[in-house]
Amino acid sequence: MKKLTYILFAFITVSFAQAQNDEPISLGLMLENYKYPFPVSTKEFDIQGQKLTMAYMDVQPEKPNGKTIMLLHGKNFCGAYWEQTATDLSKEGYRVIIPDQIGFGKSSKPTNIQYTFQLLAQNTKAILDDLKITKLTVLGHSMGGMVATRFSLMYPNMVEKLVLENPIGLEDWKLWVPYQSVDNWYAGELRQDYESLKNYQIVSYYHNTWMYEYNKWLNIPAGWTMNKDIYLNIAKNAALTYDMVFTQPVCYEFQNLKMPVLLIIGQLDRTALGKAKAPAEVQSKLGNYPVLGRQTAKKIPNAKLVEIDGVGHLPHIEEYKLFIKPLKEFLKG
Incomplete structure (x- = not known):
């Protein structure tokens, strides 16, 4: 009987995971009907006169090594896409903290808030304070790299090591790309659907390739577009956070990382925000990550650069083994 129960549970789990990889389904504002890989906790905030909820996962290892690592998601993602990374690091003894920033994933989606990277860093620190975590490694991908950099600049005594995986913000797009208002960003987001989001990911993330496994991370933003009532909130949040990313570069402060x-x-x-709006002669020069990575490594006093050939914006999704190996070596070094 126990064996039969286990088989049924495994079948349901696999079937659910398969479903999340197939066609998108309409999703709730805070992903109420989307299952995360680990238990989700929440913290309540009073921010700019609003009661907001921030979700996070706290993955506890069976055999702790005394170390903690925090994984920060990118702009078009949520904490769930760190599942494999968190699982492997937990097996190595690390406690893994995975927040969903306000405006993302299972956290609140306010439509009248001033987003700043300082605000996101403060919220994140408040969760760590609740968990009594005073020292940790911070890993940020894409926009999460900007959050991780700002967090490390604000709380340098907490951050033992910093890992930046294809972070955006390695250049200041304002120097070449015309500014567009939040209203313009919002209008663009309201036009999004499954096909436009997939085309964007194919071109921007996966260098004109596509694999079945990528559907899982496309289906979250695509699922939101299917719920017209809540998508107004999602689109407004996306517009507000685009404005934050565009107007608050961190590239001028890399030399201050200790x-x-x-x-x-x-x-x-x-990847480069607003590249299509830049002058034609500049577009090909924006988002050149081979060049930007080397330039950034030179700016940071104690930096190690790992270049992964044949991989685009999401190494931990596209070529996981090439991502996790240097990460584990850095953590142990």
Whole structure:
């Protein structure tokens, strides 16, 4: 009987995971009907006169090594895409903290808030304070790299090591790309659907390739577009956070990072916010990650650069083994 129960549970689990990989389904504002890989906790905040909820996962290892690592998601993602990374690091003894920033994933989606990287860093620290975590490694991907950099600049005594995986913000797009208002960003987001989101990911993340496994991370933003009532909130949040990313570069402060830093850079990445609006002669120069990675490594006093050939914006999704090996070596070094 126990064996039969286990088989049924495994079948249901696999079937659910398979479903999340197939066609998108309409999703709730805080992903109420989307299952995360680990138990989700929440913290309540009073921010700019609003009661907001921030979700996070706290993955406890069976055999702790006394170390903690925090994984920070990118702009078009949530904490769930760190599942494999968190599982492997937990097996190595690390406690793994995975927040969903306000405006993302299972956290609140306010539509009238001033987003700053300082605010996101403060919220994140408040969760760590609740968990009594005073020392840790911080890993940020894409926009999460900007959050991780700001966090490390604000709380340098907490951050033992910093890892930046294809972070955006390695250049200041304002120097070449015309500014667009939040209203313009919002109008663009309201036009999004499954096909437009997939085309964007194919071009921007996966260098004009696509694999079945990528559907899982496309289906979250695509699922939101299917719920017209809540998608107004999602689109407004996306517009507000685009404005934050565009107007608050961190690239001028890399030289102030004091901790050891690992840069993991997929060499086919060409991500640059608003690139299509830049002058034609400039577009090809924006988002050149091979160049940006080397320039950034030179700015940071104690940096190690790992370049991954044949990989785009998401090394930990596209070529996991090439991502996790240098990460584990850096953590143990």
